[in-house]
Amino acid sequence: MARRSLTGILSGRLSMARGRDLAQAAAEGAGDVFHPVITLTRGLRCQAAWLRAWWARTPSDRRGPVLFLAASAMLVVTLLPYGPALVVLAVMGSAAWAGRDRNPVETGPDDTETAKLQAVYQALVPYLSDPADPKPLYAHDGSWEDAVTHYEFDDGRLVLLQVRYPAYFMDGDVEARARVERLLHAKAGRGREYRFDWNEEENLVTLTALPALTTGITAQRFVTAPGETILGFTDDDAVRLTIPVAEGEETWDAPPVVWRTGPRSTEPHLLAVGRPGTGITTLLRSIALQALHQGDVLVLDGAGTGEYAFLTGRPGVLAVESGLAGTLAALEWAARETERRLIAVNRARQTGRQTPQDARTPMWIVVDRPTALAHLAAAEGRPDPQELLEVPLRHGRAANVTVAVGDQIEALESLALVVRAHTRARVVLGQVSPAQVHAVLGLPPHTTPAAHIPAGRGYARLGDGPVHRLQVPHTPDPHDEETGQAHAQAVLSLLPAHPTPEPGTSTAGP
Structure with a gap:
């Protein structure tokens, strides 16, 4: 009797457990069955809410034509074979897409x-x-x-x-x-x-x-407004402007670091420093090539390596000097030209006339390694060429004269005070310490240095703006034996063509 009672109790408990399992399975099955219904219901609700909002935005004078077009479309659909069925399938499909679950379950870290x-x-x-x-x-x-x-x-x-x-x-x-x-x-x-x-x-x-900045952008004609110069390219979220660039056979939009010069610029002059081989001369070559399409360029090569010789004799190139005597003479002329332009601008403003064309044409003074020339001038007892830059630096903004200076970062203390005081656009290239970046830009870098620094990589800051990562366009010396044919041709194609002599004139010198 006791054995039968125990057996009954066990049988009853097994039946209850089996019943609970069946009920749970039925509930899960019901959930699986009703999940598409819930998705469609949610989607239809979203579509109805959108339709109400659209109807509320529609002006009252346009609601009549809209209802007429909708009724006409429905009439045409009902007359087509399988038209109503296709409409129902389209509505249900769009509802299923609108009602899908957009909140996937997030998993924690492993x-x-x-x-x-x-x-x-x-x-x-x-x-x-x-x-x-x-x-x-x-x-x-x-x-x-x-x-x-x-x-x-x-x-x-x-x-x-x-x-x-x-x-x-x-x-x-x-x-x-x-x-x-x-x-x-x-x-x-x-x-x-x-x-x-x-x-x-x-x-x-x-x-x-x-992500690493691309190094494949070479010298090319950039899309810029008058008075704008592309120093290089930076991160996508650092600037709000993009310009089309060609990288190999592909063309895409890249975010540039734009340096604006001219009478309305707040940072009309530039100073670029870096270690040897980091791309300072490349940056100055890129600036000179862009400046030739806007005005006249005077190039002073203190290193004397001849890396600007390809500019000699080109239209718009006033002179390319590398010796001390020629540099001093060119800078004295540049100071007098700046004063002449300044006087012409003031007279035009006083009399209410337009500024003469020869005073409105931009003039660029590109100086590479001025400290090398300063040491040479001190050894010969001659004036420091940097002091002759005082007039273009102080009054160049009003006279439409721009000065771009490049030197090694080890010679930063040797730069004249007038050069450091009036160059508010700054560039630092190469593997330099955060303290050195802070000394040049006035702010520490906002990024850590990369393991490998390619040529032309560094930081740029324009006036009181933020510090940007920078990659200078590859602009090599086209006369260098190590320059590839494609890169050399890219640089030479940016130069203004030599003037064609008129018939009957001689091209020989005096």
């Missing part, structure tokens, strides 16, 4: 990524903690989940990291920021460039891995 984030958190503890903090955000026994607000990985490497920091952290201290940036750079992985964005209002710092 074990490797969790270990990486925890390592970054533990490394920040000595920098962002305070023993007097009663509720420290960073502690040796803490977790990264309280400090990391956003992160992204790509093949196991951090490409985006946003962390919170305590309110008492001195985020206004440049050195304190630099320590945190160096640490995050090391933990995220060296060999790539990272940008750091500090949000002082919300106590957030964001690390973003940057």
Whole structure:
């Protein structure tokens, strides 16, 4: 009797368990069955809301014609074979697309990524903690989940990291920021460039891995307005302007760093410095080629290497000087020409007339390695060529005279005060320290240095604007034996053609 009772009880429990399983399976099946219905219902609701909003935006005088067109379309559809069925299928298909689930389930980091984030958190503890903090955000026994607000990985490497920091952290201290940036750079992985964005209002710092700037843009005719010069190209989100460029056989839009000169410019003169072989001469060649399409160019090559000889005799090239005597004579003439232009502009304004054409034509003075000529002039007891740049630098903005100076960063202290004071557009190229970038640009770099710095890579800052990453267009010396035929031809094609002599005239010199 007892055995029968026990058997009955067990049989009853098994039946109840089987019933619960069947009920759960039925519920899941019902959920699977009703999921398309829910999607279609959500989509139809979205379509109805859009239709109501569109009808509310439609002016009252246009609603009648709209209803007439809709009725005509419905009549035509009903007369077509299978017309109503096709309309129903189209509506249901669009409803299914509009009602789909757009919020996929987010998965957390795997074990490797969790270990990486925890390592970054533990490394920040000595920098962002305070023993007097009663509720420290960073502690040796803490977790990264309280400090990391956003992160992204790509093949196991951090490409985006946003962390919170305590309110008492001195985020206004440049050195304190630099320590945190160096640490995050090391933990995220060296060999790539990272940008750091500090949000002082919300106590957030964001690390973003940057793609490498392209080095395939060569010398070409850029689309610019009068008075605009392309120094190079930067990140897509750094500037709001893009211009079409040719890279090989492809054409695409690239974000340029545009230097604006002329009477309305706030930074009419430029200073570019860098280590030897980093592309300073390449930048000055690119500027000279662009300037030839706008006005006249005077080139002074203090290095004396002949890398501007291809400009000699071209229309618009006033002179190409590399010796001390020729440079001094050219700069004395440039100072007198600037004064003449300034007088002509003032007289035209006083009398209400238009400025003469010879005073409106832009004139560019490109000076490469002026400190080399300064040392040579000091040895011979002659005046410093840099002092002769004072008049073009001080009054060039009103006289439409632009000065572009390039030199080595080791000779920065040897540059004359007048040169450093009046060159508000600045460029730094090559592998230089953050302190040197700060000394030239007035701000530290906002990105970490790359493992490999190609020629023409660096930073640019125009006046009081932000610091931009920069890649100078490849503009080699076309007469150099190591220059490829395609690159040499690209540079030569930008030069103005030699003037064609008139019939019956002789081209021989005096």
